[in-house]
Amino acid sequence: MIVGVPKELKADEYRVGMIPAGAETLIKAGHTVLIEDGAGLGSGITNEEYAKTGAQIVPRADQVWAKADMVVKVKEPIAREWSCMRAGQTVFTYFHFAADRELTDTVIKSGITAIAYETVHDRNGRLPLLTPMSEVAGRMSIQEGAKYLEKPMLGRGILLAGVPGVEPAIVMVLGAGIVGTNAAKVAAGLGASVIVLDINIDRLRYLDDVMPANVTTIYSDVQMIRKYLAQADLVIGAVLIPGARCPVLVRREHLKLMKPGAVIVDVGVDQGGCCETTRGTTHANPTYVVDDIVHYGVTNMPGAVGRTSTFALTNATLPYALRLANLGWTKAVAQDPGLAEGVNIVAGKITNRAVADSFALPYSPLETVASARL
Numbered sequence: 001m002i003v004g005v006p007k008e009l010k011a012d013e014y015r016v017g018m019i020p021a022g023a024e025t026l027i028k029a030g031h032t033v034l035i036e037d038g039a040g041l042g043s044g045i046t047n048e049e050y051a052k053t054g055a056q057i058v059p060r061a062d063q064v065w066a067k068a069d070m071v072v073k074v075k076e077p078i079a080r081e082w083s084c085m086r087a088g089q090t091v092f093t094y095f096h097f098a099a100d101r102e103l104t105d106t107v108i109k110s111g112i113t114a115i116a117y118e119t120v121h122d123r124n125g126r127l128p129l130l131t132p133m134s135e136v137a138g139r140m141s142i143q144e145g146a147k148y149l150e151k152p153m154l155g156r157g158i159l160l161a162g163v164p165g166v167e168p169a170i171v172m173v174l175g176a177g178i179v180g181t182n183a184a185k186v187a188a189g190l191g192a193s194v195i196v197l198d199i200n201i202d203r204l205r206y207l208d209d210v211m212p213a214n215v216t217t218i219y220s221d222v223q224m225i226r227k228y229l230a231q232a233d234l235v236i237g238a239v240l241i242p243g244a245r246c247p248v249l250v251r252r253e254h255l256k257l258m259k260p261g262a263v264i265v266d267v268g269v270d271q272g273g274c275c276e277t278t279r280g281t282t283h284a285n286p287t288y289v290v291d292d293i294v295h296y297g298v299t300n301m302p303g304a305v306g307r308t309s310t311f312a313l314t315n316a317t318l319p320y321a322l323r324l325a326n327l328g329w330t331k332a333v334a335q336d337p338g339l340a341e342g343v344n345i346v347a348g349k350i351t352n353r354a355v356a357d358s359f360a361l362p363y364s365p366l367e368t369v370a371s372a373r374l
Contacts, residue, residue: 001325002032004068006061007039010075010299012283014042014306015313017072017093022318024053031325034058034067043310065089072321074313075300076103087111087347090329092321094118094133096270097344098245098358104345113329113346117317118270119243119354120342127242129320129342131178132312134267136302138182138238141265142171142190144301145234148263148287148294155294156261158233161191168192172228174220174249174274175238176203179267183236188215195228225249230257237266237274243344243354250275252291260292269297330370340366 003026005018016039018026023033033055037047047057058064065071065084073093077085085091088111095116097104107114117129127134142160149169151157162168171187173180176198187194188211196211197220198204204217211217218224229235229250235258239246246268255277266273269280277290280299287296302309320339323332333340344352349364356363 001069001328002034002067003321003325004034004058004064004071005036005039006064006071006073006081007036008042008074008303009061009078009080010303013075013300013303015074015303015310016040016043016045016306017074017314018318018321019043019045019310019314020049020053020055022314022321023050023055025318025322026325027054029322029326032056034064036061036064040310043306045310070321070324072317074310075303076100077107082106082110085110085112089113090115090324092117092317092324094270095344097352097355098243099270099272101359104350104355104359104361107345108348108350111347114344115324115329115339115342116243116344116352117342119344119352120320121242121338123338127178129313129316130240130242132316133302133309134178134240135182136305136309136312137267138179138236139186140301140305141179141183141236141238141267142186142192142234144286144296144298145171145236145263145265146190148265148296149234149261151261153287153294154261154289155263156233156259160187160234168214169233170195170228170231171234171236172232173197173236173238174225175236175240175268176200176207176217177238177240179240180236180238181207183238183267184211184215187234187236188212192234195232197224197228220249226254226257229254230259233259233262235262235264235275237264237268237278239268239274240271241354243352245272245358246274248272248274248276250277252276255291255293258293261294263294263296265296267301269299273297333366333370343370346370
């Protein structure tokens with residue numbers, strides 16, 4: 001199989017879909033790997049490092065797309081890449097379809113097989129390809145939130161940790177999954193007073209056991225959300241429903257309960273966000289203000305730490321990419337039900353129910369679509 005790795009085009013995206021070790025692994029398995037010129041530079045990886053593995057350096061992205069049977073990326077194809085997708089091609093990347101109807105429609109029309117990192121499951125029902133970036137984003141959310149609490153950034157002028165004689169900031173974390181746990185861990189380590197809300201009692205019980213004393217777990221309901229929004233200096237949106245749009249937990253009217261200059265970092269922005277006033281931003285222009293509340297909505301937070309994020313992501317994605325290359329997607333998903341859950345769209349048919357339901361579009365069971373292609 002010919003596997004192509006184009007350079008990421010999203011603004012301030014420095015990750016790359018494959019590192020040299022991954023290219024070497026695929027080449028030793030008998031595959032051809034095409035790397036776009038400069039694709040790895042944002043992660044500190046040179047063309048020469050790829051070339052030493054036997055990968056072919058290709059001058060332009062359109063040439064990679066034109067030759068590749070499978071394209072391995074990091075972020076969803078953006079508008080400039082849409083015309084490069086072709087029927088029968090497999091694209092393995094983050095897609096986050098539920099937050100983007102135009103992308104969904106375009107992929108349907110393209111005829112590709114779209115396998116989304118964010119909906120692949122392992123045998124324990126976890127999300128192995130989303131987890132490493134959730135860990136990065138959760139930790140970064142506190143780093144970024146602390147910065148935008150500073151007064152020059154239009155925040156409240158609060159030091160997250162406080163100092164002797166002055167109380168620390170209150171950090172409210174909506175969601176106790178991977179993002180929320182990592183956010184709480186970092187915020188607590190800095191000395192903030194942390195409130196974690198979730199509807200999973202078992203998860204809250206676990207965090208109550210393992211987190212330090214400055215982390216409090218609270219069952220999430222509308223009253224508790226309102227109560228702690230009024231107290232919070234920094235709110236982290238860390239809610240996820242795999243493949244579907246995030247539930248909206250913070251409404252526009254709730255912002256009036258909050259302290260002027262408080263900050264919301266909505267990590268779920270890729271899936272629409274859990275705050276009604278969330279919209280996607282970039283690292284170049286990361287924040288905006290609504291009703292005196294600073295909103296941070298960068299849609300590729302881990303892209304800013306490209307070196308760390310690339311290696312963390314590709315450690316997880318390579319075994320799946322190798323399996324797809326060795327077997328082809330139809331046989332690979334037949335052997336791995338968790339990988340099958342990553343198949344969102346095939347030849348114009350939506351095979352992920354959450355994506356179909358997000359836009360009230362027809363759903364086609366993957367077994368039916370795949371069996372027709374064997």
